[in-house]
Amino acid sequence: MTSTQHRTTVWPWIVMAVAGLHTFVASMTVSPDVVQGQLSRIMYVHVPAAWLAYLAFGVTMFASAMYLWKKDFRWDRRALASAEIGVLFTALAIGLGMIWAKPTWGVWWTWDARLTLTSIMFFVYLGYLALRRTTDNLDVRAARSAIFGVLAVVQVPLVHFSVIWWRTLHQPPTLLNPEGPAMDTAMVITLLIAVASFTVIYVAMMFKRIELARLEDEVLVADQTSSGPVAGQAVTAPGLTKGS
């Protein structure tokens, strides 16, 4: 293994650890909310996780469109990596939202437009990942998942604007509120730090997953092109030497 390969493998882990620690320290040192108390700290992970889901699915759409245009497998791997990370962070956002909702709303789940559409977005991208597993043919897999990746992104604006289009229990956008953030300045700054740290974590995870996807593709191609044993190879000619 060369030193360049070693750096490529290790640096994302360091970046993820530093950014994660950064978010943890920032979210634990800011003052708690007057009304919600310590429970408000969930927001510093919940909101960045939801933001990353949007970003990740947007990148999946862009990479899918680029694959359809360029037919370059690097774009296909970027789309896959981003979709997987997006699904992970969507699950995190839903899970943390439920943990916050139980003491605040009194229920784990409510039939709110934002919650329902987010869970639907989660299943749409699970379908995208399942679609990628239906074939080992790289060309077929890349083309079909790229078309679905472009179509699926329609969920993202639906989720984001659901709190504006419908009367929901979920609060309106926190940072992207048209009338400005309705929060204390210290909390806004902490939230922005958390969002920035999560974005750095996303970039680091992308590098790791793309690297892994490239290796997976190489193994797949090697398996498909390797010459296996020929039929009848195990059958040996009978001994026909004299006297046998």
Add this chain to the structure above:
Amino acid sequence: MTDAGATPGFFAQVMTIVRRDLLRERRSGEVLWVTLPFGAIALLLVPLAIGTDAPTLQRIGPGMFWVIVMLFGVLIAIRQTSAETQAQRDMVALTGLDPAAIFVGRSTASFLLLVVFQTVLGAVTIVLYNVTPTGWAVLPVVLLLAASGLALLGTLAASIVSTGRSATALVPLLVAPLSVPLLLGATQALEAIRLGRSSLVWVLLMATVGLLLAVAGILSARPLQETA
């Protein structure tokens, strides 16, 4: 007199595919004798599970109808995925038919079957749940838009996974979440009529979704056929 070797026009190609799909359905009876009774049984089972309180059933009846249509309608829209072999797909591709015409033809055949499916299940819902239909001017439009949207979505999803492993299991997973705008549009349009409000925005939502699906299906038809 026409040239025997001339390529038929787009519409003629569409009609060829529609006739083929409907002929296949007439021979197999998959929708009429399997999916339709299955949907009716589902409508029959719900009251057994949640109780037979008449006002409750009357209230949930329309919603149950749409849920059954969306979930079981997917089976109608994807039936060609399980019915067609790779050799048959190759044969259709070799005929030189326009892939977009194949997509439109399949969607149209599914649309017609879904209209029949909806009509029969609608009658079953009215009888079993004692539902009184309202909005006779908008109801047919909503039914037609729901059928066309589901047909386009199912045909597109079936094209995307047509040759993959576990294709028939995967298509419902792809279609069900993406059919939410259609389900919302259909239920909310009829709810708006019941409350004496305008249902235009929901009808427009369904029409827009249908249009987007048609454009996506036609544009992706050739790339999908080339990778089949």
